[in-house]
Amino acid sequence: MKNTERDNARNIFSEAGLTYKHATRANLQKLRNLINAEMVKGGYIRGSLKCKQRPFLQDDNGVLYAGIRCKAYYFTDREVVSFNPKGFIGFAGWASDTNIKPILEGFIQWVSELKQSDNKCVNRTRGTLAEPKVNEA
Numbered sequence: 746m747k748n749t750e751r752d753n754a755r756n757i758f759s760e761a762g763l764t765y766k767h768a769t770r771a772n773l774q775k776l777r778n779l780i781n782a783e784m785v786k787g788g789y790i791r792g793s794l795k796c797k798q799r800p801f802l803q804d805d806n807g808v809l810y811a812g813i814r815c816k817a818y819y820f821t822d823r824e825v826v827s828f829n830p831k832g833f834i835g836f837a838g839w840a841s842d843t844n845i846k847p848i849l850e851g852f853i854q855w856v857s858e859l860k861q862s863d864n865k866c867v868n869r870t871r872g873t874l875a876e877p878k879v880n881e882a
Contacts, residue, residue, distance in 0.1 A: 751836045754849050754856075758834060761860040768811050768828050772859065773800035777813045779858075780825060780851030784815070787847050793818040794844065796825055826852060 781796040794817045802811040812827035812835075825848055827835040837848050 750845065750849055754836060754852050755834050757853055758856050761856050763856060763859060765809070765828060765832070767859055768802070770800070770802055772855075773802065773811060773813065775858070776800070776826065776852065776855040779855050780813065780848055783847030783851045789844055789847060790817040790819075794847075797822075 777796050777798075777800050784794045784796065785792075794815060797814045797816060800811060800813045803809070810828065810830055813825040814822050815825045815837075816822065823839050824835060824837055826837075829835060836852070837845055840848065
């Protein structure tokens, strides 16, 4: 999938009305589970591509960052999805057009499920990403 596929996934996220406030620990775990299921179902990278067990969510002096990492038989730690401090959502920059498919499919399914659930997990204050800060010039 070309970068436009990644851009499409980012657009689907914002058009659904979702924000970084939706990136709670519980929601990130759901995202991880959906992507991992797609990876396993498709048998990517000789059936060895899998998400690491837990998403990460960190606060570095008020700058928040979250994401999901993966492993396969020839690597141990690569990006799956990252919610970056300036508002950019990254999708496996390392991945080929084939290996990005389960990641984007799982992400789009996650967005759909969050939107349908009326964003019930948004009200959590603990373990939530803040909105990215935008530099005003």
